[in-house]
Amino acid sequence: MNLFIIKTGAGILLFFLLLGLLYSSVWQPCRVIDPVEQGQMLPADRQPPGLPMPGAAPGRSDVQTLTPWLAPVVWEGTFDPVVLDSIYQAKNITIAATVFAQGKYIRFLKKFLETMEQHFFTGFNVHVFVYTDQPIEVPQVKMASGRQLTVKTVPTVNRWQDISASRMVLVLALIEDELHDYADFIFCLDVDSQFHGRWGTESLGDLVSVLHPGYYKVDRSAFPYERRPISKAYMAPGDGDFYYCGGAFGGLLQEVHRLTKTCSTNFGDDAKKGIEAAWQEESHINRYLWINKPSKVLSPEYLWQDFKPREPELHIIRFSGVVKNYAEIRPNV
Ligand SMILES: CC(=O)N[C@H]1[C@@H](OP(=O)(O)OP(=O)(O)OC[C@H]2O[C@@H](n3ccc(=O)[nH]c3=O)[C@H](O)[C@@H]2O)O[C@H](CO)[C@H](O)[C@@H]1O
Ligand SMILES: [Mn+2]
CATH class of the missing domain: 1.20.5 (Single alpha-helices involved in coiled-coils or other helix-helix interfaces)
Known part of the structure; x- marks a missing residue:
């Protein structure tokens, strides 16, 4: 017992x-x-929220957010700007941007630069390079500390196709001669456009391209690729992932160096044979990005066109081309 x-x-x-x-x-x-409950921290000092729950990612189900090669397609609602900014702030990065304002296109520069100051990588080191044949017409735009502008004078060119295409050669030279030792990323942008919303760290990647607003919902057979096999921008029927814009692309310096080198060489090879691709350097960019897949794709939020009615999937327009009268503004038709 x-x-x-x-x-x-x-x-x-x-x-x-x-x-x-x-x-x-x-x-x-x-x-x-909870440090606030424990009296070790004031409620106001709480860190801003990151992801809604550990392991849960924000997302969109109404649009394609991943390419077949697993590159993100960036749409509003697919990223957390606070988390992204804190990652890149810690790295103290510098972003270069190029913009060409030649002939009558100089009139677009003021709004471009003013809105860029408000929306493009605010709070980061930004160096803008303006290429123009009228340096005295470059407007004075007040820039925040850490941001600067350099004017590059180029000769007047009388064919818009040549102006547009010459950007490849000049961006290549800029990367080789001036940027390699201090900038991390570069974006090349059309001047006939304005910023309306944030364009920031969510757009950073090795090789970054923007879906063309006119072709992101059409079948690839309708993409205006260069279709003549004799051109180095040739795309065979059935080839191609997306149709990308010539008006905005970027990425790491070394990646944009490779792109501009290949595209300018191919453009020159075509010229020697008397050919100009259907959409000049845009056609060569599209060929390049078919062979060398972009590591990040930006949605048409990153280059809309003001004349297009807003589509329901566009929750924000960040950058958009202004309406212009081509016949009046271009040096040739
Ligand atoms: C939104 C977009 O993807 N636009 C592309 C599209 O037409 P776009 O109609 O947008 O081309 P565009 O007339 O804006 O020309 C492209 C750029 O070249 C510069 N420029 C042009 C003419 C001129 O007289 N002065 C001048 O400075 C300027 O920076 C302009 O933004 O197809 C072009 C093909 O060649 C380029 O690929 C553009 O980037
Ligand atoms: Mn344009």
Whole structure:
């Protein structure tokens, strides 16, 4: 009888001992200790929220957000700007941007630069390079600290196709001669456009391109690729992933160096044969990006066109081409 009581007592003791052990080793470490509750932090000092729940990512189900080669397609609602900015702030990066304003296109520069100041990588080191044949017409736009502008004077060119295409050669030279030792990323942008919303760290990647607003919902057979096999921008029927814009692309310096080198060489090779691709350098960019897949694709939020009615999937327009009268503004038709 005594033995029975001792055994039962020992059993009960062991049970509570194990329960205690379980509490201190499993339950206690899992408890989230709130520093605000503990009086160690003021509620106002809480970090801004990151992801809504550990492991849960924000997302969109109404648009394509991943390419077949697993590059993100950036739409509003697919990223957290606070998380992204904090990652790149810590790296102290510099972003270069090029914009060409030749002939009558100089009139677009003021709005482009003013809106760029408000929306393009605010809070980061930005160096804008303006290429123009009228340096004295470049408007003075007040820039925040860490941001600067350099004017590059280029000769007047009388064919818009040549102006548009010459950008490849000049961007290549800029990367080789001036940028390689201090800029991290570069974006090349059309001047006949304005910023309306954030264009920031979510757009950074090795090789970045923008879906053309006119072709992101059409079958690839309708893409205006260069279709003549004799051109180095040639795309065979069935080739191609997306149709990308010539008016905005970018990425790491070394990646944009490769793109501009290949595209300018191919453009030159075509010229020697007397051919100009259907959409000049845009056609060569599209060929390049078919062979060398972009690591990040930006949605048409990143280059819309003001004349187009807004589509329901566009929750924000970040950058958009202004309406212009081609016949009046271009040096030739
Ligand atoms: C939104 C978009 O993807 N636009 C592309 C599209 O037409 P776009 O109609 O947008 O071409 P565009 O007339 O804007 O020319 C492209 C750019 O070249 C510069 N420029 C042009 C003419 C001129 O007289 N002065 C001048 O400075 C300027 O920076 C302009 O933004 O197809 C072009 C093909 O050649 C380019 O690929 C453009 O980037
Ligand atoms: Mn344009």
